[in-house]
Amino acid sequence: MSDMPSCQFESRPRRIMMGSSGLQTDFCATCTVRPNSVCNVIDEGDISRLAEAAVETIIPPGRGFIEEGAPATDFFNVTAGTVKLFKALPDGRRQITGFAAPGHFLGLAVSDSYAFGAEAIDTVRVCRFSREKMTELLDDFPKLERRLLEEASNELVAAQNQMLLLGRKTARERVASFLLDQMRIGQPPAGNGGPCRLNLPMTRGDIADYLGLTIETVSRTLSWMRSQGMIEVGKGYAITLLSVSRLDVLASGNG
Amino acid sequence: MSDMPSCQFESRPRRIMMGSSGLQTDFCATCTVRPNSVCNVIDEGDISRLAEAAVETIIPPGRGFIEEGAPATDFFNVTAGTVKLFKALPDGRRQITGFAAPGHFLGLAVSDSYAFGAEAIDTVRVCRFSREKMTELLDDFPKLERRLLEEASNELVAAQNQMLLLGRKTARERVASFLLDQMRIGQPPAGNGGPCRLNLPMTRGDIADYLGLTIETVSRTLSWMRSQGMIEVGKGYAITLLSVSRLDVLASGNG
DNA sequence: CCGATGGATTGATGTAAATCAATGCGTTGA
DNA sequence: TCAACGCATTGATTTACATCAATCCATCGG
Structure with missing residues (x-):
């Protein structure tokens, strides 16, 4: 950046x-x-x-x-x-x-x-x-x-x-949708299927206020995704998407 | 109409x-x-x-x-x-x-x-x-x-x-906001303070899908507003706003 | 006239997410 | 060096709303 x-x-x-x-x-x-x-x-x-x-x-x-x-x-x-x-x-x-x-x-x-x-x-x-x-x-x-x-x-x-998203999606669906949106914005290597490193500029609080959730729920959901092997949560604001396809299924409501 | x-x-x-x-x-x-x-x-x-x-x-x-x-x-x-x-x-x-x-x-x-x-x-x-x-x-x-x-x-x-509304308001706040919006759209006598009769063209299901709620919650919330003397629920799709000011307080999150 | 249908209301129960609370951890500044 | 602070994570508990379920009441077609 x-x-x-x-x-x-x-x-x-x-x-x-x-x-x-x-x-x-x-x-x-x-x-x-x-x-x-x-x-x-x-x-x-x-x-x-x-x-x-x-x-x-x-x-x-x-x-x-x-x-x-x-x-x-x-x-x-x-x-x-x-x-x-x-x-x-x-x-x-x-x-x-x-x-x-x-x-x-x-x-x-x-x-x-x-x-x-x-x-x-x-x-x-x-x-x-x-x-x-x-x-x-x-x-x-x-x-x-x-x-x-x-x-x-x-x-x-x-x-x-x-x-x-705000009216009808669950917390997990919201967070998955958010991560994928951020991936599509952070253009460079584009979604070829492999892992995708994001560097989110915003805090958990911002993400919560964007998704209509609380900080705790965002944090728990990210931890759950990590436990499922979908993402990797790095230091600071880095998040790596390990399985875009599984996040996609989640985000579209088929999870 | x-x-x-x-x-x-x-x-x-x-x-x-x-x-x-x-x-x-x-x-x-x-x-x-x-x-x-x-x-x-x-x-x-x-x-x-x-x-x-x-x-x-x-x-x-x-x-x-x-x-x-x-x-x-x-x-x-x-x-x-x-x-x-x-x-x-x-x-x-x-x-x-x-x-x-x-x-x-x-x-x-x-x-x-x-x-x-x-x-x-x-x-x-x-x-x-x-x-x-x-x-x-x-x-x-x-x-x-x-x-x-x-x-x-x-x-x-x-x-x-x-x-x-969808991300941060409670059910009561959502319904109050909705009724006031509908009032402002249904122009004629304009908000002079007195009771205002609405004729909503949509079903409870539509309202629920608009407000990110269920039919039951919309219905219960309207019943509660009726019990508080804020509105009158008529036959069919008619709703009369009896206290626009109290609805306003509710809608803006001060209720 | 009457059963069927779709919308609305109301009640009982369940649950996802909020709230309350404690801890860790990296950065800042005295 | 070490409070103090902001941010994040994790756990325990509460709650607002969803879900499940029953009933009511119009409208409609036979």
């Missing part, structure tokens, strides 16, 4: 001069590690305009940068690190609604306040646009709008899967 | 001649009961083009018309009735991910197969577009694309709320 974004369309991260601030910055909305990023839909000539509109921000681990209910002034594009998105009840119960990896857009609210909070898990880089600037950009770059619609659709599909 | 769509922008449903089929039909994507429908973002001159692209279909209660996993050939706009959207596990466990009322778009999949199933609850009318036609329309009507992005964003917010 380098915190320097790389781009499949360029040999090295591109550095440009930011308009007003004069700061150098890595590319943001136009150059991220995600294959479906706007990289491939924005014309070369438009890039500088996009970049001028953005301000890069580096957010340290644990720092919140979107507060649920606050006025939705900005729009973000994650370029490095992992962000957790969540909603909370007044008594502190918390539901993480998703994790945003590089390439994701945040703050696509229609209302004028944010519907969720966001907090950096590890060191996060975002490019920040004002909402009015964003609206301008949408008017000028139809391809960007198409891209946002695509992203929103993808998130909707993910949200539906998560609703099925 | 008349099955004839009415439109706030016209005194009576508009009837037009469908291009190829020659059938008469009520207006669809351009004229629904929802205030945020495309009604207000499509120019008058574009209406006939939109209408030509659509085929109206009437779907009887209980009939499914989108199958989870099937090739995503069509795109729909609901014009009357209520549709339930759901995902299922192989052993039959089911999660209803949402209800689509008139004005909603369905089938906004990025992948080439549907991520969810859809079934008519009561008699439903939809306008059906082929996906390729839809893509053409998006190219020609930027306002339609903006409208879809808006709708997707709204659904995303709703999905996040539902994840909080």
Whole structure:
């Protein structure tokens, strides 16, 4: 996990001069590690305009940068690190609604306040646009709008899967689904059947809040999977999937 | 619940001649009961083009018309009735991910197969577009694309709320949240504080599958609310909210 | 009119996961 | 070096909800 974004369309991260601030910055909305990023839909000539509109921000681990209910002034594009998105009840119960990896857009609210909070898990880089600037950009770059619609659709599909998980799956099924999802996100060697090493950036508490479980249940379930030879739980945040196929059976409800 | 769509922008449903089929039909994507429908973002001159692209279909209660996993050939706009959207596990466990009322778009999949199933609850009318036609329309009507992005964003917010509900709320909180949501959808007299009569189109089973509960728990919870004087459970599908404020306290987790 | 059917309600019992509680362990900082 | 802290694991106990089961009550077809 380098915190320097790389781009499949360029040999090295591109550095440009930011308009007003004069700061150098890595590319943001136009150059991220995600294959479906706007990289491939924005014309070369438009890039500088996009970049001028953005301000890069580096957010340290644990720092919140979107507060649920606050006025939705900005729009973000994650370029490095992992962000957790969540909603909370007044008594502190918390539901993480998703994790945003590089390439994701945040703050696509229609209302004028944010519907969720966001907090950096590890060191996060975002490019920040004002909402009015964003609206301008949408008017000028139809391809960007198409891209946002695509992203929103993808998130909707993910949200539906998560609703099925939260409403109807058992603890074991939830944890198995989570591990497989994380495997599919952590692209590199892809699922060829062999063991797959994951390096999860989030704590057990985050996983619990994402899966609608408690820390203890997540921990017990991982221990059970270990006892079954399905996974290996390493030091820190490392988990190795030893039998993707058995996890698959579990996750889909056939366990 | 008349099955004839009415439109706030016209005194009576508009009837037009469908291009190829020659059938008469009520207006669809351009004229629904929802205030945020495309009604207000499509120019008058574009209406006939939109209408030509659509085929109206009437779907009887209980009939499914989108199958989870099937090739995503069509795109729909609901014009009357209520549709339930759901995902299922192989052993039959089911999660209803949402209800689509008139004005909603369905089938906004990025992948080439549907991520969810859809079934008519009561008699439903939809306008059906082929996906390729839809893509053409998006190219020609930027306002339609903006409208879809808006709708997707709204659904995303709703999905996040539902994840909080499914992951962290108790049965009582879930049912209270559901009743209040239904109240806000069933617009007419709006929440002025007094009792509010709901006519829910869905069964207890649907409610249970939407809230991640069983039929028995939904029934017991409604009975408990009745015993507390919060609601009145009428014959059939009628429920009257007697104390919106107490339901509100419950729903937000302060009960 | 009446048996069959499907939805809803209510009661008795079981259980998966939450809660309460103790321990270990790696990192941090005085 | 060694508290102090956060995070994780594991065990004992409780509980909210599911499951199993019985009954009621409309609607519907013969």
